[in-house]
Amino acid sequence: MPKIFALVPAAGQGTRIGDAVPKQYIPLAGKPMMFHALETLASVSRIHAVIAILAPLDRHWGEYDWSEFPEKIEAVFSGGKNRAESVTNALAHLDARIAKDDWVLVHDAARPCITKSLLEQFLDEVENDPVGGLLAMPLADTLKRAEETLRVAETIPRDGLWRAQTPQMFRCGLLRRSLAQRPESTDESSAVEQMLGNAPKLVQGDNTNLKVTFAEDLELAEMILLRRQMVEA
Numbered sequence: 001m002p003k004i005f006a007l008v009p010a011a012g013q014g015t016r017i018g019d020a021v022p023k024q025y026i027p028l029a030g031k032p033m034m035f036h037a038l039e040t041l042a043s044v045s046r047i048h049a050v051i052a053i054l055a056p057l058d059r060h061w062g063e064y065d066w067s068e069f070p071e072k073i074e075a076v077f078s079g080g081k082n083r084a085e086s087v088t089n090a091l092a093h094l095d096a097r098i099a100k101d102d103w104v105l106v107h108d109a110a111r112p113c114i115t116k117s118l119l120e121q122f123l124d125e126v127e128n129d130p131v132g133g134l135l136a137m138p139l140a141d142t143l144k145r146a147e148e149t150l151r152v153a154e155t156i157p158r159d160g161l162w163r164a165q166t167p168q169m170f171r172c173g174l175l176r177r178s179l180a181q182r183p184e185s186t187d188e189s190s191a192v193e194q195m196l197g198n199a200p201k202l203v204q205g206d207n208t209n210l211k212v213t214f215a216e217d218l219e220l221a222e223m224i225l226l227r228r229q230m231v232e233a
């Protein structure tokens with residue numbers, strides 16, 4: 001039975017937020033942002049291990065007490081110059097423990113609002129897929145292409161367009177080969193898509209699974225997390 005390894009890229013700088021600490025450590029609902037995704041991933045019993053991919057010179061991880069975390073969460077200090085390189089380096093680090101048919105589920109540290117139920121639903125849909133897949137949302141807005149002057153050049157038909165989210169999950173062997181060929185990919189799916197005959201499965205996500213990219217996203221994510229805490233209390 002193939003194992004599922006969850007990789008959580010957390011080696012970015014968060015330049016678009018521009019906080020004093022990298023965004024994955026910004027406090028959200030009382031915990032550093034990446035805590036939320038790590039804890040939720042670890043709560044899914046069919047996930048074998050949860051690996052936070054940190055920058056080689058990360059000096060923040062050690063400032064926290066992670067001792068109450070489930071044992072299956074670990075940190076590797078192997079982040080690269082971009083997200084794809086961070087994932088590639090982590091796969092190299094895991095080489096001795098991971099088989100080519102094991103699943104690699106990648107989820108951004110910057111998507112703290114993923115829920116256990118959405119993860120379970122995603123795994124149900126993808127675990128038996130021959131290629132693998134990703135969470136995504138159909139576009140809900142009318143799409144404009146801009147000219148440099150910030151005037152509308154055209155309206156683009158949105159039929160069939162989806163916004164990629166994470167998690168994204170592929171077999172280790174396929175993901176490694178794909179990332180080696182497309183090291184600039186901004187997500188795993190786009191690397192896999194380039195390999196002939198591989199069409200990743202789209203699984204509808206949820207708008208609360210937002211990526212915290214800009215400062216205003218922090219407030220939204222915190223509202224979502226706090227509301228859930230209130231409902232669960």
Ligand SMILES: Nc1ccn([C@@H]2O[C@H](COP(=O)(O)OP(=O)(O)OP(=O)(O)O)[C@@H](O)[C@H]2O)c(=O)n1
Pocket residue numbers: 008009010011012013014015016017023024053079080081082083086108109110111211212213
């Ligand atoms: N070299 C990198 C760059 C990004 N990431 C991670 O990939 C996820 C998605 O990236 P993004 O939201 O773009 O994060 P940053 O690169 O930190 O943000 P920015 O582009 O604003 O600097 C984040 O969890 C980020 O930590 C990573 O592990 N290694």
Ligand SMILES: C[C@](O)(CO)[C@H](O)COP(=O)(O)O
Pocket residue numbers: 083108163164165166186187188211
């Ligand atoms: C992987 C991703 O979250 C899918 O939406 C996204 O592409 C990562 O964002 P980045 O800003 O390109 O790192």
